[in-house]
């Protein structure tokens with residue numbers, strides 16, 4: 001028997017296969033400019049260039065907001081760098097306690113629990129609930145994020161995948177289960193790649209009929225929708241219908257961290273049993289303080305949300321005028337459909353090289369083959385001039401790549 005010892009050889013072969021398929025991930029080396037976002041510096045082959053970012057999840061520019069930066073500076077100066085421990089062993093600081101209270105209030109829940117990221121919050125909360133509820137079955141929307149999928153897998157509970165946003169399929173699957181087993185219906189409000197929105201009320205109605213728990217990921221909606229930024233469930237008056245509302249502090253809130261909100265008992269249960277909560281160092285207090293400032297600001301200010309929606313509508317109208325096809329949806333995400341992985345990467349490279357515009361190409365396996373796209377996320381910090389430059393560049397590249405256009409509606 002020959003001994004296996006070529007570990008790096010194995011890694012390289014796997015990476016070569018990814019490159020062959022066009023699925024290798026190339027990162028940009030960016031430096032965002034404080035106060036000037038969406039401007040950033042891109043470093044490439046020893047060169048530095050100013051570019052405009054059009055694919056950030058800092059949807060409102062809160063990562064640059066003066067209140068957020070001031071809160072982070074103040075906390076850093078007052079308390080130092082790290083939390084110094086897990087939440088259980090000396091790492092629960094006043095900044096964490098305040099932020100959890102703010103988040104529980106945001107979603108109209110009794111309690112909230114912070115995690116180090118949205119990914120960890122889904123993974124740990126779903127993993128814990130599904131593994132600890134005896135005989136639990138999880139009904140997971142086919143479009144769910146990797147963090148939920150991995151949490152459910154880790155729980156080893158039975159999983160049934162229902163067709164994306166398909167109420168009949170969800171109901172049929174629930175109806176076929178025994179009445180006496182616990183069930184969790186796990187889904188998202190705004191789906192990140194298509195930007196479509198779940199029929200939350202109808203899903204809750206069905207879940208109620210079968211005694212299922214409802215678990216909603218509002219990661220792409222918190223801060224952005226609802227009169228206080230509580231998400232789609234807040235906008236639709238449905239927050240009390242959901243047993244868990246999960247969110248991130250890293251997207252519209254502009255900082256970092258994840259959380260769940262729910263009843264006092266549910267949150268205490270996750271706090272007490274979730275390994276991914278217990279055995280890891282708490283977020284730095286300055287991060288919690290910054291996130292808290294962002295949440296507070298967006299509870300009162302409509303300015304950013306209104307400007308965000310205006311900017312999104314403007315980009316859509318300008319794309320319409322050129323017949324550039326994008327997926328229609330009721331959210332802020334504009335997936336411009338290229339439908340070819342090579343052209344998608346080519347357009348992205350050309351935008352960067354010739355126009356200083358950064359839009360990461362989204363190819364398989366993040367989206368199905370044939371639906372390769374440029375996922376554009378306009379924000380209030382993009383100027384009218386930024387929009388002009390984006391749309392003109394896309395129009396030119398569309399012609400250059402001989403991509404089909406939509407019939408242009410009569411004005």
Ligand SMILES: *Cc1c(COP(=O)(O)O)cnc(C)c1O
Nearest residue numbers: 117118119145147192219248250
């Ligand atoms: C980004 C994302 C997460 C993870 O949130 P992070 O805070 O970035 O870890 C969870 N769910 C969905 C749907 C996401 O898009």
